[in-house]
Amino acid sequence: MFDPIPWLILLPLICGCLTFLTGVGRGGRLVLAGLIIQLVLTIILARQIVMEGARHYAVGGWGAPLGVDLYVDGLTGIMLLLTHVVALPLVVYARAYFSSQAEGVGYFWPLTCFLLAAMNALFMSADIFNIYVTLELLGLAAVGLVAAAGSAGPVAAAIRYLLVTLLGSGAYLMGVALLYGTYGSVSLTVLGPLLATTEISAAACLAAMLMLAGLLLKTALFPFHFWLPPAHGGAPAPVSALLSALVIKASFYLILRLWFDLFAPLVTTQAAQLLGGLGAAAILWGSILAFTQTRLKMLVAYSTVAQIGYLFLLFPLMTSAIPGASESALQGGVMQLVAHALAKAAMFAAAGVMVLSAGKDDIALLGGMSSHLPLTLFTFALAGITLMGLPPSGGFIAKWLLIDSAVSGGQWGWVVVMILGGLLSAAYVFKVLRQAFLPPVAGIKFKPVIRMLEWPAFLLALTSLLLGFRSVEVLNLLGVG
């Protein structure tokens, strides 16, 4: 029986090394071929998970504790599918983008392959030290991608991102050290029951705080969001799309795993309420700041800061004693994760096309874009629909589930926050759309863009919309394991 698990990690690593050997800026076709094969493997793996349930895989045949164990369940399947479904159109988009604007490509292709390898390994990891290794690989690849643009702003943003991500990983590794020193194992399957049955020790609490703080830094939750807008707003559009859509979600996935699988006996409702409060602050503050921006890509980057806040609302909602409310909260959070990844990738891709055409990254210069690039503007609007939470998009399903959970759990404060967040998202999306329908600014000449640049973005936005119709399959996959 063919096992796709090792190939999901090996194939992007091999592609990365091969594309590195082909030289600067080349290797796009190889990455595209590799990514198509990986998408097929991911679909095979997802079907295996649905039919056979969650399972373990020992790399090289050596089991834990000396070997590395991998574990796939429903949530892993969703994350792997999301990664490849978002990455494939983005790779097509990136090939077209860098053929129109060759500067800033650098070693984009090898770094993207290493990024994908790190993410696949991260989603399948079953012990906390392997998670550390994949987190570092992910961080270094992401920093390399941000710095590829080369000018002073992106390089400073990349250094800031690197230092923040190293601080986060350092805190996480300290937590691993404390857990290993106290319990003698790093495997999640061993540590979980051990933490649940033995008496709660101060070392375990300290380890939990350190690991979660490190991961919160990497997920850019308010007030740790300061590194994200310069890094995502200053990078080339394909890089911003990859980072905002996928890399942030990887550390959030880890917070989800550790919170519910490992630290379940340790976490209190107060800690969950704190995370929810920070998420609410992120939604409000990020949306307000997004509205005040004058640069298009910075607006979309602040929108990421705001939408990440919705994900953290699921923690207080899941502490509710009513079982239906808690299940809706998890489903809503995961749907928000998937819908936002698709929509944000589409939005950054559309913003990239508009900036490429206008020549400068300024919202005030977008006048007349509606007649020049109608498909791209439509893509931006479709992505905005998911961010606002309008039916029938995937974002609407996510927010509906979260609001439903809040109402049945009796936590009304979060409902107000979510509705306010939706209104503020509408404000900044319509700010851009209104500007694009105004007559062109004097002296601006729009450059023509390749058709291939517009279609991948449109496909991503359409998928986020269609997610609203087919959310049942996603939620079924989540239920496995």
Add this chain to the structure above:
Amino acid sequence: MSGALIYACAGAVLFVSGVAGLILLPHLLRKILAFNIMGSGVFLVLVGLGQRDGTPDPVPQAMVLTGIVVAVAATALALALVRRLLSLTGKIQFPEEPEGAGRFWKNKQ
């Protein structure tokens, strides 16, 4: 206090000073040095706490070796980026932020 526990306490002290340096110092090279001190602190805790009954445990030592390799790679990347920033701006510090949250507060004045 056993020998192993002394290493672990020293590691904790190094970790805290490294984190403080990473956050507070403005000079980028010193931030990178602080990150390395933080890493050394974590490795000391890993080896110090990992000893059970005085016999050396190979698993945390393997983890520390992996950690050292990762730290070296990360330091190399950080130094390369700082050199590039120096050649572009002439300074080894983060440039002033005119946009983002800074603009929001400036516009309020």
